Amino acid sequence: MKKVYLTVVAVWLGASILLAGPGPGSPAPNFTLPDTALVNHSLTEFTGKVVLLNFWTSW
Numbered sequence: 001m002k003k004v005y006l007t008v009v010a011v012w013l014g015a016s017i018l019l020a021g022p023g024p025g026s027p028a029p030n031f032t033l034p035d036t037a038l039v040n041h042s043l044t045e046f047t048g049k050v051v052l053l054n055f056w057t058s059w
Helices: 002-018
Strands: 032-034 040-042
16 A cells, blocks of 8 residues: 555656646746836747846735
């Protein structure tokens, strides 16, 4: 029983790592966010440029 449990956990962990999303060096998925003037910008507008996202909060 313990072998079956460990196998299931190993398969689940491996699948979650593979399906987690893009890895280093792969393109980011496209998304759209508003700027401070509420104008929407998508990531594809900045193709070939360095983009820095700062998700900051004041909790």
